[in-house]
Amino acid sequence: MPKLEKGILLYEGKAKKLFATTNPAEVIVYYKDDATAGNGAKKGTILNKGILNNKITGFLFEMLESSNIPTHHIRLLSEREALVKKVNIIPIEVVTRNIVAGSLSNKLLIPEGERLACPIVELYYKNDAAGDPPINYYHAKALNLATREQIDTMESYALRINEILSAFFAEKNLILVDFKLEFGIYNNEVILADEITPDTCRLWDSVTLEKMDKDRFRRDLGGVEDAYIEVCRRITN
């Protein structure tokens, strides 16, 4: 295998940087410790978050691959870096919910913690300036964000991923409350991209119901670093 060279910075997001490699079909993701909430209104750092999130995503994406979910993950390169397939990100965030929390609780005036009769899948337009508004099939089609078929694929992957991850987390004494996924196009196929971490999932301890995710940062609950360390330990052990 030729030596992998980190090329130019292609993109810097809120939590990650993307670097070119000598292979145009592959890029390197670098996970930062930076944390934001409320669409960038709250900013901070979570010590070693980048290391933990790289490890957690690598582990979960490999698990999903082995359950026949195609992902962009190729391999971990270092503590904070992973080699991934270069995709065109579909600008739609796919949120799946098992238990009422966060924006759903605020919107429907249902207290956090109520289990839903079946999972809900929601679509949000990935657009910071517009505050990531909720959208449906019609918006996606009319704005050329994705085809109906691509959305159907993303939703069915989201529901399968929900089943796989809910069962896996349950074994680790964690409840998967809700989570956000992003997908990309690679060789004309929809594949899972971005990350699955305590930044993008709500995870509650199944015994104490303690929050073990980014809500600790969003809501100033303290113990943010320890929660990420504990989630990583439970997942990878």
Ligand code: UDP
């Ligand atoms: N989420 C995310 N990025 C976003 C918005 C939401 O990763 O830009 C995740 C969030 O961590 C949670 C789920 O998606 O696991 C549902 O979030 P919600 O709509 O309740 O929004 P929030 O209350 O976090 O603003």
